[in-house]
Amino acid sequence: MNESKITLRNVEMRFGDVVALDSTDLEVVEGQTTVLIGPSGCGKSTILRLIIGLLTPTSGVIEFEGKPVSQDNILALRRRMGYVIQDGGLFPHLTAAQNVTLMAKHLQTVQEEELQEKLDDLCELTRFPKDGLTRYAVELSGGQRQRVSLMRALTLDPDVLLLDEPLGALDPMVRASLQTELKEIFNRLGKTVILVTHDMAEAGYIGDSIVLMRAGRIAQQGTLDDLRERPADEFVSEFITAQRSLVQL
């Protein structure tokens, strides 16, 4: 259980003069939920986009199960990772069901009946109403869109789930109930999960390991207790305090 699924070694990402991610090392442990948190522009989404290959690092190496990620294997690796973004990223010209099954149908590896079963299972898992499968993205609520997006990410039964602020656009009530559901789903599936958020409570509730980032660097990595009791520097304690006082309001 303690094997490293994804490893970043001296990974740096620059856009011209702007450093999005300074030379960074990170290990994502298999079967754990790792949460990336930090203020806007700290580089937490950049890490996800580097792992799924939407960005190519300026320098350094990203390893997946010990093998370097490259242009040659990224297509195969993407099919072993599910990616969920804020607002779902559902294709508007397809129904919910078509969004979910798009990739499986494209690969033609799954039989039609098997796919139907899979769809039923996923609806159950994500508590998405089956009669909503024929609807288009615009006809779904924000929470439903995220459920469909999660279903789409899970269709090929990936090893890794990458979620970029999946609950960021939802109102607080929906958000709270989805947090609970997400945690249950992660526990049940036992997949390696990397989740980006800016909400410390969410990070502490869902994450096995929390990576707090600031200005393209990792400020501290550990459990919520580690960060709270043994902050690495002033920024860490300030970040935790700010989030806590926000909750107390």
Add this chain to the structure above:
Amino acid sequence: MQKQQKVNGKQQNISRFTFDASRITFYTLFVLLFIYALPSADCQTISVGSKRFTESYVLGEIAKKLLEDAGYQVEFKQGMGGTIIVWEALQNGDIAMYPDYTGTIQETILKSVTPMTTEQMRAALAKHGIGITGELGFNNTYAFAMRRAHSESENIHKISDLRDHPNLNAGFTHEFLERNDGWAPLSRHYGLQIKPRGMEHALAYVALNEGEIDLMDAYSTDAKLVEYDLTVLEDNLDFFPKYNAVFLYRLDINPAAIDAIRTLEGAIDEGLMTRLNAEAERTKNFAAAVSLYFSEAESREVQVASESFLSKLVRWTGRHLMLVGVSMVIAIVVSIPLGIRASRPGILSQIIIGVPGVMQTVPSLALLAILVPVPTLGTSPATAIVALFLYSLLPIVRNTAAGLQNIPTPLRESAAALGLEPSAQLTKVYLPMASRTILAGVKTSAIINVGTATLAALIGAGGLGEPIISGLALNDAEVILQGAIPAALLAILVQVGFDALDRLIIPKGLRIEEVSQRAAAGE
């Protein structure tokens, strides 16, 4: 009638259309060909051309009648846009003959600065494989025309009198302004200071009559000289060369056809030609002038059957649809891949969008003049299709590129992150999402194409432009509307058709999205 007479010997099929450029659209073509029924399957078919003014139409119609009486099927490619286009058509075999004038042949075709005898012309033309008949009997030279009352009040009777009136408004045809024997040497010859402007010939008569211009170039057998009561100024310094009417023909056509045309030699004097022109313009019907010719020539009434309006309309519309359909199919097949490439950043994309943009600025007549000399194109419908194709590119290329560029980044990244290959990202996500914009480009292109396709008539390729151009030659609004109204209706039909196509092609999710966005915007 001697319709059954068979003419033996080698007969070139000179009017077969060549569609080499459009082979990929074979099936579309195949279907469309049925609509307008290819008329040149018979090897006895002969093509007669004419230029874009009444006299040329009338002479062409007379030739058509003579050839039909000699047992030929005749295809009449009328109203072709200018000497260069007709001459090219004759040389490459799209037409077998057409009427022209010795002055034009010497100056514009043979480009000789010294006067030539008919025999010298015959020898020079033979090098191009072209023959020339004897003179038909009238001299249709250039002339300057003024309103009679105006010329008398200003006391202008000779071209040299114009020297004292440098401020007259002159409207000359573009051809006259550009010709080697046209305005520039004439103004030097007479020492004139007038600043003329270019004008369509038929419109110039109206402008002169209404006093918008005071002076125009005309032809000495123009029926309108009488109709509008105009004075012709005397060419007192002998500038204009002789413009004796002749027929030019290909030397490789059947001698019997040549013989039929040569019966016109010496048969038409200025008086008869002016009457024939006047008859055509009075009745708005070239066939009536032909009847008059044969009744005067043979002293008996000859009925020349004129095609019914409905059958002409079907022929024009069918050809128009074929031109639009074929050129649009090729344009779509070519433009969408170009648009896809142009959606990516870079200099190549700017070139891909820039070149069709420049195409739009080339006037249609200029584009045709460039295309007609191209081997295998000539004055066939293929030339019109190529021109229409070039004019149709921009809206489709541009909208395809814009539609793809407007896809939000998160959705692009979602498609990539799923693990779709770039080609599958394009076909399964990007193109369906851009379908509305792409279809809008195709729609714009098609509607413009329906209007532009009238240019085909300038090279004798038919379509609804045919009545528009002959209507301009006849100065007859009714004839112009016979082409303009169906063309406008066709454009509306295309619009409605594409609106219906929206439902078939644009995915339902996008249509729902638009409705919900409108609702959100409070519309």
